[in-house]
Amino acid sequence: MEKRNERQVILFPLPLQGCINPILQLAKILFSRGFSITIIHTRFNAPESSNHPLFTFLQIPDGLSETETQSRDVLLQLTLLNNNCENPFRECLAKLIKPNSDSGTEEGRISCLIDDSGWVFTQDVAESFSLPRFVLCAYKFSFFLGHLLVPQLRREGFLPFPDSEAEDLVPVFPPLRKKDLSRIMGTTAQSEPLDSYLHKILETTKPASGLIVMSCEELDQDSLATSNKVFTFPIFPIGPSHIHDVPASSSSLFEPDQSCIPWLDKHETRSVIYVSLGSIVTLSESEFLEIACGLRNTNQSFLWVVRPGSVHGKDWIESLPLGFMESLEGKGKIVRWAPQLDVLAHKATGGFLTHNGWNSTLESICEGVPMICLPFVWDQLLNARFITDVWRIGIHLEGRIERREIERAVIRLMAELEGEEIQERIQVLKDEDLCIIWIESFNGEE
Template sequence: MVFGLKSSGSSSPIAVAARLLPLVGCSHSERESAMAKAHILVLPVPAQGHVTPLMELSHRLVDHGFEVTFVNTEAHHARVVGALQAAGGTAALTGIHLASIPDGLDDNDDRKDIGKIFDSYSRHMPGHLERLIAGMEAAGRPKVKWLVCDVYTWWSLDVAKKFGIRVAAFWPPAAACLVICLKIPKLIEDGLLNNKGWPEREETFQLAPGIPPLHTSQLPWMNVVAPEAHPVVFELHIRTGMLTAHAEMVVCNSFHEVEAGAFKILPPNVVPIGPLTSDRELRKPVGQFLPEDTQCLQWLDAQRDGSVVYVAFGSTAVFDPRQFRELALGLELTGRPFLWVVRPDFTTAGDLSKAWFDEFQARVAGTGMVVSWCPQQKVLAHRAVACFVSHCGWNSTMEGVRNGVPFLCWPYFADQFVDRNYITDVWRTGLAVSPDAGGVVTKEELRSKVEQVVGDGEIGKRARLFRDAARRSISEGGASYENFQKFVDLLRE
């Protein structure tokens, strides 16, 4: 289900401020206390994989005494609020104000067209962000002291300068992807890329020891958009260096042990503070766009330890009907219990009928469960999960690593190939599926690889070693813990 929200049509400061979702459940005295806190504006790229870690970071900042205004586009703000209301309301966001600004797109525009949306964002959103900030001040909110922005929102830097707001940044993918972005001039100089970002040679390269090898066809800006939109996306990756250089600190949802090679060559203002969570008990909402089906947790409770294959491909991947059918039949073929996340838009229209899928679900009802969305962090932390069949988005990758879950990698686009190569080639905590000559991962391939991953004791052992390293890193005295304290101290200046 997608919740739409139209622009109010007014751009006055007071009207813009009226679109803020205020602190919920606060008494008058609590509101007065909140007004005295340092005010931080958090600005993600409006995509699930960017909103989630920045919402987790926002909860952590509130816990350290900051007041946070979290800015989404109107369309995505409506989806977040709708999912929160389906879960019982917005009370769990106490300390975080939700705000929205227009994205410059029409209601009927495709908000999955990455080239179109980033072009629109850079042209329209700076002015809307300016009006939001002015509107908050006009409404009596504290002056914004810091902007903590997604590095991909490079256009927000000039807005912050205009208001005298200090800037820190958040890098959502693997730190290795930031290395790749910063090395673009060198890759062009070496003749690996032309100045438009297209590979000049078909080859696998490695930027430094510890950074996963990558084929030129799998660079983060490749396989993302149609060729005509490629210049917009390539320019976006080039511009990340600008915000990285100007931000006082750039924090990453990563930790030293998994990306030591990348952090050795990144600028000293780029530091890992992960793996991120909203809170130790995983109770606080993380800005989901779809309502979570929590019944799957009770279903997991009834399964044996280390028996369940968890299958989820994030918020963007779309399978054609043939691949969808092979995936379904492959899960059935394993004979193992499985939990499969199937978004309403997960497959394209075609010869896959609703009747076929209903029949499939009836057939596997004793062993498999299909949900439209789920509380993934709680699922991956569950004792029953044996392995994670994943698109290898960075949030999912960190969530799997933090819980010591082996992976079966099935990347879809963008940075996910870097993450897959970390898992299979550097950490060796999982395997990857291999498509056939027609580009399809067959049901037999899925069954075979699931059995290999689950049955490989060395993969399980390494996964547990990285789990333990992750937990040490975020515990008191760990590197990520100490880096986060430095970040908090900076924001308090």
């Protein structure tokens, strides 16, 4: 570990699992380069500070009620958090800055603030303290640029479209299809708050000191090349942050079931399909049963993450038919949460049925694990199109949660020539130089 350079970086994660992971991984990279790390975070979905004993964690109130924390309306949660957190954040930052300014020394001086693009008040706060702000983009960069066009597309009457055009590409948002775009843009009732929020993201990102992107040239070449049409500041594509040589520690909001690994140890190379739909996706009971029956019918070994409460109206897996697990004869294991990086890196894992969040997508590529794509919302839809239509390293279920479709996709990936060809292509992509280090020259100043 390098010596502390007595410079401090403040990081402020958005309290969603997909946003907490990359910002804590970035914190570990910065710490390994000598920076002191302070994490300001909300009470809602607070990261586990004991997993990061070398960081300073400061919690601020977020004003969310118990009902609001349980809401499935993520846009509502983000709106409330932005409304409620500005003053507590400002007060917390002021307490950190004042002792350093009073001392008049370099020791402990704050280099910059790094926060998620979903915080839309932090630019004004940073400017009030003359503090450089760097924005972390937790999405694939092409999605980040594209999703800012949603208000414009809505104004131009891009939706609705005839059924005959559902498979057509969206010219300004490739390789997205029109049917995908309709899911991203949401319902008419959601249009005004979503468009307003996206406009604020754009307007509060433009004045920042830079944008840190969890991607690289190999995965985002076109969008990185054209980014100067939107932003005038530097963009730092640092690659998949989890593969940097830094000490491992968990940033999961859920407790992983470590019994996954000895279970995988008993299986042959690339013989297990790993199934996880992330930290937000919820299923109806019928969808849950279709996945269960589809996996069972493959006669393929599977490790399935079923998050408690992820099936509507159920605590966990009590909807499974009587004798279901016994009928698998040891070929299936269901857990509440898994140590995903370890699972994907395990030699027994041969495929990943995923919701295609950007973190999961990057982790799968970096471990050379081909994917079956079942995207539900937001950037997952674009990520899945890149996986299947551009990089050709997976199979798309096209939203069909049906046992025969799932059975067929798993068999195609795990037991047929098509799967071998997909495996070869993802291995080529894995072997690309996906890691672009910028920290060595980073000093957090304009």
